[in-house]
Amino acid sequence: MDALSNSYIPACFMLFICFLSIALFLKKTSQAIDYWLFLGSFPSVVMNSNRIPDWFTEVFTSLGRGSFFVDGPIFSNLKYFVTCHHQNIEYILKTNFNNFPKGPDFKQVFSPLGDGIFNADSESWRVQRRMAHTAFISAEFKNLISNISRQVVEDQLVPLLVHVAKTGSTIDLQEVCSRFAFDVNMNAIFGLHGNYLSTELPSNDLAEAIGDVQEAVFFRHTMPMFVWKLMRLFRIGRERELLKAVKTIDAHFYEHISQKQKHLIQGVKTFDLLSSYINEELNRTKIPSLPPKNDDEFLRDSMLSLFVAGKDTIASGLIWFFWLVSKTPSVEKKISEELEVLLSSKMGQLSEYHEWPWVFHSDDTNGLVYLHAALCESLRLYPPVPINSKTVLNEVVLPDGSLIKPGTQVLIPFYSVGRMPWIWGEDCLEFKPERWMDGDGKLARHENAAKFFTFNIGPRTCLGKDMSFTQLKAVAAAVLLNFHVEVLEGQHVCPKPAITLHMKKDLQVKIHKRVI
Numbered sequence: 001m002d003a004l005s006n007s008y009i010p011a012c013f014m015l016f017i018c019f020l021s022i023a024l025f026l027k028k029t030s031q032a033i034d035y036w037l038f039l040g041s042f043p044s045v046v047m048n049s050n051r052i053p054d055w056f057t058e059v060f061t062s063l064g065r066g067s068f069f070v071d072g073p074i075f076s077n078l079k080y081f082v083t084c085h086h087q088n089i090e091y092i093l094k095t096n097f098n099n100f101p102k103g104p105d106f107k108q109v110f111s112p113l114g115d116g117i118f119n120a121d122s123e124s125w126r127v128q129r130r131m132a133h134t135a136f137i138s139a140e141f142k143n144l145i146s147n148i149s150r151q152v153v154e155d156q157l158v159p160l161l162v163h164v165a166k167t168g169s170t171i172d173l174q175e176v177c178s179r180f181a182f183d184v185n186m187n188a189i190f191g192l193h194g195n196y197l198s199t200e201l202p203s204n205d206l207a208e209a210i211g212d213v214q215e216a217v218f219f220r221h222t223m224p225m226f227v228w229k230l231m232r233l234f235r236i237g238r239e240r241e242l243l244k245a246v247k248t249i250d251a252h253f254y255e256h257i258s259q260k261q262k263h264l265i266q267g268v269k270t271f272d273l274l275s276s277y278i279n280e281e282l283n284r285t286k287i288p289s290l291p292p293k294n295d296d297e298f299l300r301d302s303m304l305s306l307f308v309a310g311k312d313t314i315a316s317g318l319i320w321f322f323w324l325v326s327k328t329p330s331v332e333k334k335i336s337e338e339l340e341v342l343l344s345s346k347m348g349q350l351s352e353y354h355e356w357p358w359v360f361h362s363d364d365t366n367g368l369v370y371l372h373a374a375l376c377e378s379l380r381l382y383p384p385v386p387i388n389s390k391t392v393l394n395e396v397v398l399p400d401g402s403l404i405k406p407g408t409q410v411l412i413p414f415y416s417v418g419r420m421p422w423i424w425g426e427d428c429l430e431f432k433p434e435r436w437m438d439g440d441g442k443l444a445r446h447e448n449a450a451k452f453f454t455f456n457i458g459p460r461t462c463l464g465k466d467m468s469f470t471q472l473k474a475v476a477a478a479v480l481l482n483f484h485v486e487v488l489e490g491q492h493v494c495p496k497p498a499i500t501l502h503m504k505k506d507l508q509v510k511i512h513k514r515v516i
């Protein structure tokens with residue numbers, strides 16, 4: 001026995017020395033920030049997991065450069081390259097796009113979205129992109145979005161705010177924005193009235209299930225893959241909730257798909273995204289590169305991806321905009337003045353504008369330069385998609401000289417890009433719509449377009465950019481023309497750790513009728 005332990009001790013000691021030598025070598029050669037022996041940058045990631053976008057911003061600022069590495073614990077094989085370097089971003093998202101796919105891990109983490117456009121790479125993505133693009137650029141679809149936005153604003157949002165103003169009560173504006181975006185999506189995708197945004201603020205199991213899916217997918221980001229896979233296997237914790245939520249979503253989506261198919265067979269004419277995909281699907285047998293799924297599954301994945309793409313982004317874009325405007329009275333005043341000029345020109349033409357509350361047509365809000373600039377400015381500081389992620393296929397040297405190995409996860413924090421003094425100037429943290437305008441009061445598009453990544457750039461640029469501005473302007477114009485939003489004092493406003501940039505807590509506001 002003694003002889004046995006005598007031989008074990010030196011062996012263990014040797015093993016430890018080897019392990020220590022490897023760990024020391026890795027520490028010496030690693031370029032990662034905050035590197036701890038054995039643990040890599042993991043302790044810093046854990047400590048900042050509640051505030052990743054702000055942490056990234058602080059690291060860039062303290063390093064004074066636009067890129068850094070984050071390593072996982074020893075032998076975890078986790079390596080991240082984080083960059084807000086302007087030329088790197090162009091190179092990754094545009095110039096060498098094919099070398100930076102989303103990758104298989106992305107698809108596993110976002111598995112509730114199935115084979116929809118967000119999870120697709122290569123040929124499957126190309127085909128789906130073409131389908132979505134065809135639907136989105138049609139004049140019919142653009143009209144649809146304008147009409148729906150106006151309708152939901154006029155019939156649901158404004159009456160709710162009138163009610164809140166009259167009763168003098170408070171309301172969570174974040175909830176209101178989220179309900180607005182849900183109703184617009186129900187209408188645009190399925191041609192149905194969501195009625196989630198009404199004075200009673202009813203519950204809605206589909207909206208709640210979509211929220212639960214997003215929470216669970218974010219939760220997956222916070223732990224190693226094998227952990228959440230085990231949780232899924234044993235149906236525990238968030239994974240259990242996720243399975244339940246997906247079941248609810250499937251029940252709704254398959255029901256809507258089946259109803260729509262019946263209507264189309266009966267010759268009922270409707271125009272919405274689902275109808276246009278069903279019509280397009282008739283040609284699908286000619287497109288062998290799409291995932292081998294039956295038609296309904298493909299429609300379910302596609303519609304859910306579009307729903308998620310269009311719902312939370314709009315809700316996020318709206319809430320941060322209203323919060324920034326409420327904190328900056330000079331901007332609120334300029335937007336209101338611009339709206340009043342438009343209103344008085346409309347009053348002279350149309351009798352429908354003679355009575356409060358007023359709601360513009362989308363065609364009219366298109367020309368609102370200052371409002372457009374204020375929205376861009378808010379989307380710069382609070383991009384609804386705060387971080388974009390890619391994987392690396394082949395080893396490359398990026399424009400800033402960083403060498404990136406295959407398998408590295410590339411993170412592009414749009415949130416930090418909007419907050420770098422070397423990109424936006426020393427006043428980068430100020431909410432200043434004027435930076436989007438030239439001396440003649442026109443939009444200075446070219447100057448900013450090259451550094452505005454909020455809607456992504458390159459082949460995977462957001463397909464919903466134009467329709468986003470239609471919706472954002474419809475809501476912003478109606479709210480700021482008719483009301484003053486008073487944010488209640490004492491609320492600590494900060495981003496919630498999530499895939500989309502929401503506020504951590506409610507935003508409680510009072511609504512006052514504006515006197516013109």
Ligand code: HEM
Pocket residue numbers: 117118129132306307309310311313314317383384385388389454455456459460461462463464465467468
């Ligand atoms: C303020 C609102 C919005 C912002 C900031 C935004 C931003 C983005 C970003 C950053 C991406 C790239 C995501 C990635 O590569 O993983 C993206 C993609 C996309 N967005 Fe948006 N989005 C917004 C609204 C919308 C809306 C309303 C729709 C309509 C359904 C939409 C549809 C899409 C689609 C289909 C893609 C996928 C493009 C592709 O992978 O080829 N987006 N968006």
